[in-house]
Structure formats: structure tokens, C-alpha cells
Amino acid sequence: GSLVIATHNAGKLKEISALLAPYGVKCISAGSLGLPEPPETGTTFVQNALLKARAAAEASGLPALADDSGLSVDALDGRPGVYTADWAERQHFEGEPGRDWYMAMGKVEGMLQEKGADVDRSSAFHCVLALAWPDGEHAVYEGTVPGTLTWPPRGGMGFGYDPVFVPKGRDLTFAEIPPEEKHAISHRADAFAKLVAEQFG
Numbered sequence: 001g002s003l004v005i006a007t008h009n010a011g012k013l014k015e016i017s018a019l020l021a022p023y024g025v026k027c028i029s030a031g032s033l034g035l036p037e038p039p040e041t042g043t044t045f046v047q048n049a050l051l052k053a054r055a056a057a058e059a060s061g062l063p064a065l066a067d068d069s070g071l072s073v074d075a076l077d078g079r080p081g082v083y084t085a086d087w088a089e090r091q092h093f094e095g096e097p098g099r100d101w102y103m104a105m106g107k108v109e110g111m112l113q114e115k116g117a118d119v120d121r122s123s124a125f126h127c128v129l130a131l132a133w134p135d136g137e138h139a140v141y142e143g144t145v146p147g148t149l150t151w152p153p154r155g156g157m158g159f160g161y162d163p164v165f166v167p168k169g170r171d172l173t174f175a176e177i178p179p180e181e182k183h184a185i186s187h188r189a190d191a192f193a194k195l196v197a198e199q200f201g
């Protein structure tokens with residue numbers, strides 16, 4: 001059937017469409033339906049993912065999938081966390097690729113460097129995928145990938161904070177790893193595997 005992808009982030013939309021491709025689901029973007037973006041008033045990834053999925057399911061009358069994700073830096077007590085997009089001033093990844101994300105990555109790096117040269121650079125990406133149906137039914141799936149932050153940014157693939165995130169066990173950043181490989185290990189892939197096992201298994 002059809003599924004509304006309740007995101008206005010082009011990078012996420014591309015990844016979610018690729019992850020769903022093998023399952024014969026017709027993806028309709030929230031943007032193409034002109035759905036408004038609800039304010040992300042939650043304080044957790046789960047709350048924000050559910051809020052976005054429910055709003056899209058109600059407005060469209062179709063099942064909807066939302067993704068709330070972000071980067072948690074150990075030495076910064078988990079920040080930026082649910083505020084990861086806000087740190088880039090909520091500019092979306094269109095028109096001027098990299099510009100606002102560069103600023104946000106620099107803000108994280110600046111805060112890390114203030115902690116000293118031997119600061120712990122451990123970090124993790126988190127992703128919550130929420131499915132909501134027009135009748136109010138819903139389901140959530142959580143995924144994570146551990147890694148470390150590097151500076152300066154490296155690589156031109158992916159989106160958002162990918163150029164500064166080195167997944168555990170690798171030397172390359174997410175922006176230097178081809179999409180197929182990122183999709184095998186990412187926080188989004190981890191959450192997606194759980195969704196697939198339950199919904200398409």
C-alpha cells in the first residue's frame with residue numbers, strides 16, 4: 001500500500017525511500033502532499049517521532065512513517081540529542097548543501113574542544129521510527145549506532161552530521177561511506193530492521 005513519509009528533511013527521505021524499496025511500498029512525501037510540519041514540542045525522540053507520524057496520518061488519512069533522530073555526545077551529556085536539528089537553526093538541506101550543517105558541526109566541535117585536547121570523543125546517532133495509522137494505532141522502533149566525532153568534516157555523501165561521525169570499527173566518516181554501507185550499520189538501518197521484522201516479517 002501507500003505510506004506517507006512524514007519528513008521535510010531531503011536526506012532522510014532519500015534514505016527511508018531506499019530502505020523501503022525492497023518491500024514494494026509506495027512512498028509519498030509529506031512535502032508533496034503539502035502537509036504542514038507540526039512543532040516538535042516533545043523532549044524525547046519517541047515523543048517527537050510519534051507526534052510527526054500521527055499528525056501526518058490524521059492530515060492525509062493514510063498510514064505515515066516519521067523519523068526523529070539526532071546525535072548524542074557523551075562528553076556533552078548527550079547533547080545536542082533531540083535538539084540536533086535546532087543547532088543547525090532548523091535550516092533544511094536544500095539549496096546550499098552543507099552550510100548550516102557545517103555551522104552546527106562546528107558548534108559541537110567547539111564545545112568539545114573547550115573540554116580539552118584529550119576529551120572523550122564518543123558519540124552515538126539515535127533514530128526512532130514511528131508508524132501511525134489513521135485509526136490511531138501506532139508503533140515505534142529505536143535504533144542506534146556508536147561512534148566517535150572527528151574534525152575537520154570529511155566526505156560528500158549522506159547528510160547532516162555525517163562528515164564528522166566515524167562509526168565504531170571504521171576509519172571513514174558516514175559521509176565517506178557509500179549509502180549501501182551506511183544502510184547496513186546506521187541508527188536508521190537498526191530501527192528499520194526492527195520495523196521490518198514486525199511489519200513485513
Ligand code: ITT
Binds near residue numbers: 009069159162186
Ligand atoms: P523532520 O523532522 O522533518 O524529519 P529534521 O531534520 O527536523 O526533519 P529531526 O528533528 O529528527 O529531523 O533532526 C534530526 C537531525 O539529526 C537531522 O536534521 C540531522 O542533522 C541529524 N541526523 C539524523 N540522522 C542523521 C544521519 O543519518 N546522518 C547525519 N545526520 C543525521
